[in-house]
Amino acid sequence: MVTEILKRDGRLDSYDESKIVRAVERAMRDSGRSDFSSAATLGVKVSDELSAVSKDGRASVDEVQKAVETALVKAGYEDVAKSFRLFRADRTRTREKNSALMHTFDEITTRDARDSDLKRDNANVDGDTAMGTMLQYGATAAKEYNEKFLLRPEQAKAYREGDIHIHDFDFYALTMTCCQIDLIKLFHGGFSTGHGFLREPNDIRSYAALACIAIQSNQNDQHGGQSIAQFDRGLAPGVAKTFAKRYRTDLAEALSLLAPDGAAVPDADRMKAVFATAEARSGEKPLLGGSPAFDAALRADILAAAPELPEAALDKALAYARKTAEKETDEATYQAMEALIHNLNTMHSRAGAQTPFSSINYGTDTSPEGRMVVRNLLLTTEKGLGHGETPIFPIQIFRVKDGVNYNPGDPNYDLFQLSCRVSAKRLFPNFSFVDAPYNIQYYKPGHPETEVSYMGCRTRVLANVHDPDRAISTGRGNLSFTSINLPRLAIEAHGNEAKFFAGLDAMMDLVAQQLMDRFEIQARRKVKNFPFLMGQGVWLDSDKLHWNDEVREVIKHGTLTMGFIGLAETLVALYGHHHGESDEMQQKGLAIIRRMREYCDALSAKTKLNWTLIATPAEGLSGRFIRMDKKRYGIIPGVTDHEYYTNSFHIPVYYKIGAMEKIRKEAPYHALTNAGHITYVELDGDMARNVKAFEAVIRAMHDAGIGYGSVNHPVDRDPVCGYNGVIGEVCPKCGRRESDELIKFERIRRITGYLVGTLDRFNDAKRAEEHDRVKHGLGGSGSAGA
Amino acid sequence: MNQSSAEQRTSPARAADSMESAARERVIRLAGFDQDGIADGPGLRCVVFVQGCPHHCPGCQNPQTWAWEGGAETTPSELRDRIFSTVLDTGVTFSGGEPFEQADALADLAQMLRPRYDVASYSGYTFEGLLKLSEKRPGVMRLLRSIDILVDGPFVQARADRLLLFRGSGNQRILDVPASLAAGSAVWTKDPAWVGEDGSARVAGAAFE
Numbered sequence: 001m002v003t004e005i006l007k008r009d010g011r012l013d014s015y016d017e018s019k020i021v022r023a024v025e026r027a028m029r030d031s032g033r034s035d036f037s038s039a040a041t042l043g044v045k046v047s048d049e050l051s052a053v054s055k056d057g058r059a060s061v062d063e064v065q066k067a068v069e070t071a072l073v074k075a076g077y078e079d080v081a082k083s084f085r086l087f088r089a090d091r092t093r094t095r096e097k098n099s100a101l102m103h104t105f106d107e108i109t110t111r112d113a114r115d116s117d118l119k120r121d122n123a124n125v126d127g128d129t130a131m132g133t134m135l136q137y138g139a140t141a142a143k144e145y146n147e148k149f150l151l152r153p154e155q156a157k158a159y160r161e162g163d164i165h166i167h168d169f170d171f172y173a174l175t176m177t178c179c180q181i182d183l184i185k186l187f188h189g190g191f192s193t194g195h196g197f198l199r200e201p202n203d204i205r206s207y208a209a210l211a212c213i214a215i216q217s218n219q220n221d222q223h224g225g226q227s228i229a230q231f232d233r234g235l236a237p238g239v240a241k242t243f244a245k246r247y248r249t250d251l252a253e254a255l256s257l258l259a260p261d262g263a264a265v266p267d268a269d270r271m272k273a274v275f276a277t278a279e280a281r282s283g284e285k286p287l288l289g290g291s292p293a294f295d296a297a298l299r300a301d302i303l304a305a306a307p308e309l310p311e312a313a314l315d316k317a318l319a320y321a322r323k324t325a326e327k328e329t330d331e332a333t334y335q336a337m338e339a340l341i342h343n344l345n346t347m348h349s350r351a352g353a354q355t356p357f358s359s360i361n362y363g364t365d366t367s368p369e370g371r372m373v374v375r376n377l378l379l380t381t382e383k384g385l386g387h388g389e390t391p392i393f394p395i396q397i398f399r400v401k402d403g404v405n406y407n408p409g410d411p412n413y414d415l416f417q418l419s420c421r422v423s424a425k426r427l428f429p430n431f432s433f434v435d436a437p438y439n440i441q442y443y444k445p446g447h448p449e450t451e452v453s454y455m456g457c458r459t460r461v462l463a464n465v466h467d468p469d470r471a472i473s474t475g476r477g478n479l480s481f482t483s484i485n486l487p488r489l490a491i492e493a494h495g496n497e498a499k500f501f502a503g504l505d506a507m508m509d510l511v512a513q514q515l516m517d518r519f520e521i522q523a524r525r526k527v528k529n530f531p532f533l534m535g536q537g538v539w540l541d542s543d544k545l546h547w548n549d550e551v552r553e554v555i556k557h558g559t560l561t562m563g564f565i566g567l568a569e570t571l572v573a574l575y576g577h578h579h580g581e582s583d584e585m586q587q588k589g590l591a592i593i594r595r596m597r598e599y600c601d602a603l604s605a606k607t608k609l610n611w612t613l614i615a616t617p618a619e620g621l622s623g624r625f626i627r628m629d630k631k632r633y634g635i636i637p638g639v640t641d642h643e644y645y646t647n648s649f650h651i652p653v654y655y656k657i658g659a660m661e662k663i664r665k666e667a668p669y670h671a672l673t674n675a676g677h678i679t680y681v682e683l684d685g686d687m688a689r690n691v692k693a694f695e696a697v698i699r700a701m702h703d704a705g706i707g708y709g710s711v712n713h714p715v716d717r718d719p720v721c722g723y724n725g726v727i728g729e730v731c732p733k734c735g736r737r738e739s740d741e742l743i744k745f746e747r748i749r750r751i752t753g754y755l756v757g758t759l760d761r762f763n764d765a766k767r768a769e770e771h772d773r774v775k776h777g778l779g780g781s782g783s784a785g786a
Numbered sequence: 787m788n789q790s791s792a793e794q795r796t797s798p799a800r801a802a803d804s805m806e807s808a809a810r811e812r813v814i815r816l817a818g819f820d821q822d823g824i825a826d827g828p829g830l831r832c833v834v835f836v837q838g839c840p841h842h843c844p845g846c847q848n849p850q851t852w853a854w855e856g857g858a859e860t861t862p863s864e865l866r867d868r869i870f871s872t873v874l875d876t877g878v879t880f881s882g883g884e885p886f887e888q889a890d891a892l893a894d895l896a897q898m899l900r901p902r903y904d905v906a907s908y909s910g911y912t913f914e915g916l917l918k919l920s921e922k923r924p925g926v927m928r929l930l931r932s933i934d935i936l937v938d939g940p941f942v943q944a945r946a947d948r949l950l951l952f953r954g955s956g957n958q959r960i961l962d963v964p965a966s967l968a969a970g971s972a973v974w975t976k977d978p979a980w981v982g983e984d985g986s987a988r989v990a991g992a993a994f995e
């Protein structure tokens with residue numbers, strides 16, 4: 001007699017014949033039978049069989065299953081036995097899946113981020129902290145759920161097997177990627193963060209503080225980076241407000257000192273009213289560069305209020321107050337920018353585990369207030385954080401525009417030169433180019449929102465088929481993107497070009513469907529799911545919606561994006577060379593990327609949604625695809641023989657090429673990748689010592705039609721003496737040797753557009769890429785001992 | 787005795803250099819070539835490393851360039867073509883090895899490059915030493931007349947300093963060659979791109995905390 005059943009996890013349970021009967025019934029139903037009465041009979045047979053073999057009254061789960069199958073076959077129910085087997089196999093798979101999930105959790109819990117690629121996937125999360133770990137549990141479980149419940153089988157297969165990569169897959173059903181925040185609009189009349197209402201800021205310090213809060217709040221509503229489209233124009237009113245305040249108090253003070261005895265002059269309180277009247281009468285505000293109508297009104301009003309005051313004394317007081325207020329405002333702005341950078345490098349979002357990915361665009365505001373913001377931001381960036389460390393955030397993007405800041409004589413040319421100097425030392429700012437043909441096309445003078453803005457990592461949103469009148473950067477962003485493993489398509493085509501393109505088309509069909517499915521999920525979300533992004537009107541047109549409305553219509557301003565990785569390896573797999581090696585291959589490369597762009601354009605025309613093509617930033621992904629392909633196809637020279645696939649359309653970092661040649665080769669791809677792109681030039685040596693060389697590279701990018709670019713160069717720092725520059729084994733300043741002491745030199749490098757302090761948090765593939773980088777053009781190191 | 791050992795240290799390349807007939811191009815013995823260099827002068831530069839050096843400074847970074855043999859032979863016009871093809875580079879620096887051991891051939895090259903490029907040369911000789919040398923070797927004066935900047939003097943380990951701009955040791959000078967020739971004595975360049983905004987020819991205070 002069997003009384004107990006031994007389960008897989010070692011626990012004992014009481015034997016229950018009715019469970020067996022039910023399992024048999026289900027199997028019968030699955031194979032289209034309905035003679036359930038025989039199920040009961042079979043149940044008895046199984047019990048008997050088990051009693052016969054079991055000595056101690058116990059049977060294992062496997063023994064029970066085997067007995068059921070035998071009983072079914074003996075009774076002539078071959079088909080039922082088969083569906084019983086299938087059902088059991090399915091259960092086993094589910095069980096294994098669960099335990100795979102648990103194994104992953106185990107890795108997350110117990111392994112050091114240093115040894116776990118999984119934990120270092122996102123270089124910006126500290127995977128060793130409690131909150132970081134909790135985030136990873138969530139992400140892992142969410143991915144599992146999304147794959148099982150939200151993807152179609154063919155999509156799940158393509159994703160699992162590495163034909164495609166669905167970015168930010170853990171957030172699949174929750175939110176969109178990113179947004180360019182319009183600060184002017186947001187600050188107007190104040191805003192709410194969900195944790196309290198913040199009134200319209202009143203000086204540059206609170207403008208800067210609120211800019212950080214806006215980034216932080218929005219980061220909690222989206223999975224990608226947060227960017228401010230017009231940092232200079234957004235903060236300029238804060239500078240003006242600080243100036244107005246200082247000017248007013250300085251003037252009251254100066255008057256009280258300069259007025260002759262007995263002449264009654266407005267005191268600080270009274271001056272407030274005088275300023276208010278002058279503003280109301282003139283319709284102007286006090287400004288750094290002067291505002292003629294206001295200045296005249298103010299002068300007249302003060303003379304009217306203080307008839308005994310000699311005009312000469314007033315003019316002296318006005319001049320003194322203006323000069324002093326300007327200086328004070330400049331200092332206050334510097335402090336505000338210093339605080340902003342400190343804030344953005346230390347604040348956390350997402351349960352405290354992640355520093356927000358923040359970017360700021362600036363450079364074209366020629367007002368004295370906007371210029372003051374940018375100059376001080378650059379100066380504090382140059383100085384570095386508290387101990388002179390290179391700030392990791394925000395990603396700064398200097399927007400270059402002919403006639404505004406590109407040439408000597410342009411009003412902001414000084415800021416462009418300062419940007420070059422700072423970037424030569426701190427790796428930021430990067431440079432974006434409004435003059436590139438595909439950017440200038442949307443540019444309307446007097447409408448800064450039509451100037452291209454980039455998200456730090458490279459994302460770009462500008463054209464708008466949904467609403468062509470609003471081809472603007474602000475209030476919009478990417479909805480989601482999925483990248484295609486191009487090298488695999490090439491390997492599978494075995495040198496057959498037609499086959500490759502057929503495979504590419506089929507893959508794009510699959511991706512388009514998947515992006516559309518995801519759009520449908522996103523579209524059903526409501527305003528209340530994005531309390532800041534939509535609730536505070538940050539996203540374009542969301543201010544027209546109510547709390548419980550679907551966001552469907554407004555997210556049509558966003559982009560649905562396809563990406564790609566490894567064009568170089570694709571070309572090698574198909575033709576034997578990559579586009580860095582010959583002009584013929586360049587044409588082949590362009591043909592492939594053009595095909596992808598045309599596919600997106602055709603979809604846009606058809607659906608009136610913004611389908612765009614991105615040069616995928618490859619963090620995490622560059623290693624994932626190639627690991628899988630190595631396993632599948634083995635080592636193919638020039639294709640799978642590295643630790644990573646080359647980033648998007650880049651010339652491989654291990655290939656030696658002149659800086660100009662690289663720029664010239666990569667520029668045409670910028671025109672095709674309308675969802676974003678970046679070109680890097682690698683230079684070896686201490687860039688800060690040779691700003692002229694730095695500027696030459698940036699100018700070359702501008703002139704070649706690059707949209708967004710930067711120079712990579714080593715930036716090291718000795719934390720002991722504070723020296724910042726290139727450090728070999730010995731610190732040039734204090735002569736300290738790294739190997740002698742415990743304190744290591746800090747080495748800042750750029751990874752997928754973000755700066756990373758040490759190589760610890762890079763995932764393995766990116767680390768290999770960093771290691772393989774060939775500095776363009778340089779080999780030796782000077783002579784005569786230099 | 788001393789004289790003969792110094793003679794032995796003289797470059798065969800130089801001997802060939804001066805014997806070369808006008809019809810045939812002179813030969814440059816090349817140790818290496820770089821484009822887009824940022825460490826051997828301001829802006830992006832091509833760097834021509836010549837093979838062969840008589841100075842043998844202790845602590846030299848490129849001792850592989852000492853031997854008179856080795857390297858590869860090339861011509862001024864070949865190098866000119868390589869330099870022209872770089873597009874981005876605005877300056878050329880002669881380095882080595884000792885450029886003035888191949889003065890005639892490098893002078894030919896420098897004349898092909900100017901005024902489109904600014905041309906600089908390192909030398910283990912001092913400016914004064916070169917003037918003296920030019921009495922025996924006219925090529926030395928030809929090369930001096932063909933360049934804009936001279937970073938002169940041997941590398942002296944005791945005075946090595948990595949905070950110097952474009953120099954290895956403190957004894958070396960960055961000279962404005964036309965001005966030096968006109969004055970008959972060494973004249974430092976005032977170009978801030980070479981000597982920094984503050985003229986110190988060291989990394990400015992702004993470059994570190």
Ligand code: SF4
Nearest residue numbers: 784785839843846910
């Ligand atoms: S002159 Fe230059 S190449 Fe020659 S030994 Fe001295 S440092 Fe080395």
